[in-house]
Amino acid sequence: MGHRITIGSIAGIEVRIHRSWVLIALLIGWSFWNRFVVIGYAPTPAVVMAVIGAALFFFSVLVHEFAHALEAQPRGVEVSGITLFLFGGVTEMSSDIRRPRDEFALTAIGPFSSLVLAAIFGLVAFYSAQVGLELVAQVAGLLGWINLALGVFNLLPGAPLDGGRILRALVWWVTGDRQRAVRFAARTGQLLAALIVSFGIVQLLFVPAAAIGGIWLIVIGGFLAFAAQSEIAQQAIDERLGGLTVGELLHRDELVTLTADTDVATAVEQLRVGPEGTLAITRDGRTAGVLLLEDVAKLPADQRAGRPVAEVMLPVEELPSVDGGAEITEALREMAGGRPLAVTADEEGGKRIEGVVTPEQLERVVRRSLQLGEEQAPAASGTRPDDAGHLPQAGG
Numbered sequence: 001m002g003h004r005i006t007i008g009s010i011a012g013i014e015v016r017i018h019r020s021w022v023l024i025a026l027l028i029g030w031s032f033w034n035r036f037v038v039i040g041y042a043p044t045p046a047v048v049m050a051v052i053g054a055a056l057f058f059f060s061v062l063v064h065e066f067a068h069a070l071e072a073q074p075r076g077v078e079v080s081g082i083t084l085f086l087f088g089g090v091t092e093m094s095s096d097i098r099r100p101r102d103e104f105a106l107t108a109i110g111p112f113s114s115l116v117l118a119a120i121f122g123l124v125a126f127y128s129a130q131v132g133l134e135l136v137a138q139v140a141g142l143l144g145w146i147n148l149a150l151g152v153f154n155l156l157p158g159a160p161l162d163g164g165r166i167l168r169a170l171v172w173w174v175t176g177d178r179q180r181a182v183r184f185a186a187r188t189g190q191l192l193a194a195l196i197v198s199f200g201i202v203q204l205l206f207v208p209a210a211a212i213g214g215i216w217l218i219v220i221g222g223f224l225a226f227a228a229q230s231e232i233a234q235q236a237i238d239e240r241l242g243g244l245t246v247g248e249l250l251h252r253d254e255l256v257t258l259t260a261d262t263d264v265a266t267a268v269e270q271l272r273v274g275p276e277g278t279l280a281i282t283r284d285g286r287t288a289g290v291l292l293l294e295d296v297a298k299l300p301a302d303q304r305a306g307r308p309v310a311e312v313m314l315p316v317e318e319l320p321s322v323d324g325g326a327e328i329t330e331a332l333r334e335m336a337g338g339r340p341l342a343v344t345a346d347e348e349g350g351k352r353i354e355g356v357v358t359p360e361q362l363e364r365v366v367r368r369s370l371q372l373g374e375e376q377a378p379a380a381s382g383t384r385p386d387d388a389g390h391l392p393q394a395g396g
């Protein structure tokens with residue numbers, strides 16, 4: 001997700017805000033304000049309560065996402081951060097969830113925490129009304145309803161909503177087949193999205209007073225349909241690439257290699273006709289870096305001759321790295337900004353660089369696997385409950 005800023009980090013988990021969040025914050029603040037004005041408050045206290053209410057809404061979404069994150073970490077699922085955006089929050093996790101019960105627990109805790117918050121705000125509203133704290137009762141009451149809605153909506157059974165992931169964990173547990181579970185939950189997600197959009201259209205056409213709500217339902221349903229569709233596409237890629245590791249790709253499809261003292265002019269000839277826009281550079285028989293076409297292109301032609309490639313190459317230490325035993329799908333996720341990946345292997349006392357793979361190499365494998373996929377035997381879909389999963393996780 002682009003256009004987001006990091007606002008801080010809690011318990012080692014980065015909290016980021018996508019710019020679309022501003023829209024929902026304003027919308028929530030405005031509906032709080034509107035409600036307080038409607039029930040007879042002067043505009044100024046209404047603004048104060050709206051700001052407090054919006055801040056507590058922000059807090060509520062964070063609690064939901066942190067519940068996912070804190071449940072994921074001890075189960076060996078890496079959490080890279082939490083991002084708040086237009087439709088709520090996302091906890092960004094690595095996809096290596098090993099057991100259905102881990103997926104169940106780390107997912108269910110999110111809506112559960114929203115329901116607990118709903119109960120807490122409800123109690124606060126009830127008791128503050130009893131003792132005459134009308135303002136507190138109003139704000140807490142609204143937040144109680146919002147958290148109840150967050151909890152219930154997220155429990156709807158279609159991926160990528162939490163309810164869909166709970167369903168996925170259950171299907172995975174019963175069938176032992178993660179890929180099948182992923183497909184099933186994504187299909188129910190599509191069905192759910194279609195229902196939400198239909199409700200939105202009906203509301204927009206036949207209930208003029210709730211037209212805005214109808215538009216909002218159509219937008220949410222559209223977002224869910226899009227997300228469910230990308231889960232299906234991702235699953236198809238994962239299934240067809242099944243089992244192929246980065247190490248295998250590295251050894252079957254090696255890059256053209258030059259030594260570090262080769263002159264840039266010679267490298268240019270290789271880049272012009274070679275199969276990739278990247279060359280592997282070695283020093284003393286070890287991978288030292290990569291020479292990217294774009295870096296060479298920046299160098300004026302008259303400065304190429306006589307200059308060793310070592311001066312222009314990107315040192316291997318500056319590349320993101322991936323273990324040679326990792327599956328291709330993991331490499332696809334690690335590949336940031338179209339840079340090549342360093343492939344590492346375990347060695348006594350540390351890691352050794354085995355070589356590099358480029359985005360072009362990965363792209364080629366994905367494209368061919370998709371073309372060949374239809375012929376694959378159904379047995380290849382894999383029925384290993386211990387198999388690491390492959391889907392990016394997004395908690396609603």
Ligand SMILES: [Zn+2]
Nearest residue numbers: 110162395396
């Ligand atoms: Zn969630």
